[in-house]
Amino acid sequence: MEKIKVKICCGTSCFVMGAAQIQVLEFDPPADIKDKIEIEESRCMNYCHNTAAKYNRGPFVEVNGELIEEANFEKVVNKIREILDGTKD
């Protein structure tokens, strides 16, 4: 099965809003999703710059290309589990 791609923005504003806590996924992920994810950090995904698009606040995380705004560890893990459950059926 193809791994789920998780892209975490580590730009300044995402980082101060808590991206570092999401990066824990890389070093100490929950056991059930451990082998099923692939983490990529981005220096800045530019969502914060794009004021016209009216994005909410960071941290911004993309899970398989789907954007999560105001992300935190739970939100991201839940999203990953959701996708994993979806593929089982």
Next chain:
Amino acid sequence: MTSSLFIDIGSYQVQKSGEDCFGDTIYAKKIPEEQRIIGILSDGLGSGVKANILSSMTTRMAMKFMEDNTELQRASETMMDALPICQVRKISYATFSIVDSELEGKTRIFEMDNPRYIFIRNNRLFDIKGREFSSPKWKDRKICVSQVNNLPEDRIIVMSDGVTQAGIGNKKYPLGWGRQGCIDFILKTLRQDPYISSSALAEKIVNEALSKENGAKAGDDISCMCLYFRNPRKLLIVTGPPFNEDKDREISEMVANYDGKIAVCGGTTANIIERELCLKCEIDKTSFDTKIPMASKMEGVDLVTEGILTLTDAYRMLKEGIDKNSNTASVRLVKLFLGSDRIDFVVGTKINVAHQDPNLPMELEIRRNIVKKIFRLLQSQYLKEISVRYL
């Protein structure tokens, strides 16, 4: 050599075992107006307080005479007359080695009774014949004067006889470690680490000499002073996207053409350079930390970090001292700062809209302010040469 060299001067000393103070004195001074550096090493007769007084007096007097460019014979006679006479040996005596360097590269060396200085060029010993003379008043004291024109990567090492006579009387070194032993050790050290700093080299030489002594106890004061002539080590700090997007190319070209180390501080800035120069930039996961975003690796660039948070943390460390046993992006940045002689800042002044969000922590500084704080500190406290350009 027309371009100005940078002289890294460093020294290290160990006092004679059992004594309370150093019998040798090392004194170095920069005279910025004349672009000149004078370093003096003096070994006082005997050891302990008496030797300390003799050698301190000698270095201070010699420094004054050198600064004023006093004629050598007069200077040396005055110095010898002024030194107090030893009760035991009925002579007044302290040896000296004086290295007087101009940043253009001309160096004069005056020596009296210290082991001859060691001059290293191209990783080889360069033996320079000096001119000897003595004053009519003190016929047995010979002063040797030599002159060299320094090139980048030259080194001059002066030492007290504690180095060359280390281990004297041992089975292994009946006549002491010797000047040749010291030269061999220096050449070996330089082969392993050609860019070693002067203070590190001096410390190595002294410790090696100490290891030759019986039970590693210094039988005499062991002192060493090194000078390292080099082209200034340059560092380019690029931080922040330029106000005008047209300047993206200009900033990237600066990075491509810079002849020194380069650090890029800022995610967006790194993205610009990655795009313009078609370089690949990858996050370096060994620098993970919960307080500072990770560094990245980019070809041809020595360090890529996040901007404001890293710079703010680097400023803190420049003030309070570097965090030990840490490999965060900011520690790496501070190491780059400290290892450079000349630092060029290129600061993009575009405001990051996202940082103006009132919900973000107060510590998010404006880039221009934090850069200003950093370069002022580097200038005043670390004596670095700084240039700043805003784009």
